Amino acid sequence: MLAMNYRGPQRIRLDRDKPMPEIQHPQDAIVRVTRSCICGSDLHLYNGNVPDTRVGETFGHEFIGVVEEIGPDVHKLKVGDQVIVPFNIACGQCVFCKQELYGNCHEANPQATAVGGIFGYSHIAGGYNGGQAEYARVPYADVGPTVIPSDMHPDDAVLLTDVVPTGYQxxxxxxxxxxxxVAVFGAGPVGIMAAKSAWLFGAGRVIVFDQEEYRLDFVRKFAQCEAYNFRSIEDPVVFMKKTTDSLGADVCIDAVGAEAAGSAMQTFTGRKTLMQAGSATALQWAINSAKKGGIVSIVGVYGPTLNLVPIGNAMNKGLTIRGNQASVKRLLPKMIEHVQSGIFSPREMITHHFPLEEVSDAYRIFSDKLDNCIKPVLIP
Ligand code: NAD
Ligand code: ZN
Structure with missing residues (x-):
């Protein structure tokens, strides 16, 4: 089958004869992928910043498709069903799944101390093949995959696998x-959905920061919020103080992650990888812009450790810092409702459709923010 193939940092190739996935466990299903996005999270892999990413791996954790085959212990799905496949692989039974922490499933990734299982996200997330391919093996098929409502556009459905619930969470x-x-750092698909969602929780003001004018234009319209280019204002921290009578934001959301982290990441192997340089990180800005007693919500993805986080400021301000991989299965019913009722129209974020054969160009265009790309979808 055709599949995306990682050759090393910023080297993506199309594999024309990757072996077809097979049922390996009675609870597996094989899904023929019909749409598969590239995510900001894939860019951490693409840039070589995720430990234990191996040459030959197929990425892709945001996909929908048609069930082609099911194992003997799959009872809720049948062959021919069109399904949304959450990016988290979750057993549904472990102590974490029982608390609906589906992003932290123990069974799907028993070696890890932090993250659960994720499709196509290196060996730190369980070493599963991803869905930027014609077919994917989906473990615990009765737990995560959800049948796509018949009236739902596939471009909306594919965004429910990750960025919609992530922004909402x-x-x-x-x-x-x-x-x-609420201050949101990052106007990628995750930050855009976070800004849109903030109003649903009662926000009185939503302010987004990014450096890409086309994304700022988009988020202003899509989420009816204020949006500023952090390269054209003095400093987001100073800006937030000035605009809130010196108090700061009640809630700061980091929807950037490692991209702007100008510090060293300690990998699991003890090797240090220098992250892409940046004068200040979104997380530093989030902590320093937050009001005393405020909350910092982190969905941006970082390596296991990160230097230069102003943890003293966080302590002295009495901040609450929360973060996690999104618990997609927990949020899916609500996200489906929001799409069906028109509250969310996530497919407006999709700017590009590429045939899977063009996966290498798709990564480059998304990574380099070319052609006003916000969210690209691969179609096998
Ligand atoms: P993206 O790469 O499309 O967007 C990131 C945006 O941040 C870009 O527009 C970039 O210009 C902007 N940016 C860079 N440095 C900045 C800074 N210092 N301040 C403000 N903006 C800055 O990515 P995305 O798909 O929107 O994902 C965003 C983050 O969320 C990534 O780290 C990704 O790995 C993570 N993510 C987490 C989860 C989860 O479950 N927690 C799920 C999906 C994605
Ligand atoms: Zn993703």
Whole structure:
């Protein structure tokens, strides 16, 4: 089959004869992928910043498709069903799944101390093959995959695998109270959905920071919020103080992650990888812009450790810091409702459709923010 193939940092190739996935466990299903996005999270892999990413791996954790085959212990799905596949692989039974922490499933990734299982996200997330391919093996098929409502556009459905629930959970973890000022760092698909979601929790003001004018234009319209280019203002921290009578934002959301982290990441192997340089990180800005007693919600992805986090400021301000991988299965029913009722129209974020054969160009265009790309979808 055709599949995306990682050759090393910023080297993506199309594999024309990757072996077809097979049922390996009675609870597996094989899904023929019909749409598969590239995510900001894939860029951490693409840039070589995720430990234990191996040459030959196929990425892709945001996909929908048609069930082609099921194992003998799959009872809720049948062959031919069109399904949304959450990016988290979750057993549904372990102590974490029982608390609906599906992003932290123990069974799907028993070696890890932090993250659960994720499709196509290196060996730190379980070493599963991803869905930027014609077919994917989906473990615990009765747990995560959800049949796509017949009236739902596939471009909306594919965004429910990750960025819609992630943005929503970013706002939810912020514990937004009525009238709160919410600052969102990052106007990628995750930040855009966080800004949109913040209003649903009662925000009184939503302010987004990014450096890409086309994304700022988009988020202003899509999420009816204020949006500023952090390269054209003095400094987001100073800006937030000035605009809130020196108080700061009630809630700050980091929807950037490692991209702007100008510090060293200690990998699991003890090797240090220098992250892409940046004068200040979104997380530093989030902590320093937050009001005393405020909440910082982190959905941006970082390596296991990160230097230069102003943890003293966080302590002295009495901040609450929360973060996690989104618990997609927990949020899916609500996200489906929001799409069906028109509250969310996530497919407006999709700017590009590429045939899977063009996966290498798709990564380059998304990574380099070319051609006003916000969210690219691969179609096998
Ligand atoms: P993206 O790469 O499309 O967007 C990131 C945006 O941040 C870009 O527009 C970039 O210009 C902007 N940016 C860079 N440095 C900045 C800074 N210092 N301040 C403000 N903006 C800055 O990525 P995305 O798909 O929107 O994902 C965003 C983050 O969320 C990534 O780290 C990704 O790994 C993470 N993520 C987490 C989860 C989860 O479950 N927690 C799920 C999906 C994605
Ligand atoms: Zn993703």
């Amino acid at each position: 970013a706002a939810e973890m912020g514990g937004i109270q009525k009238g709160d000022t």
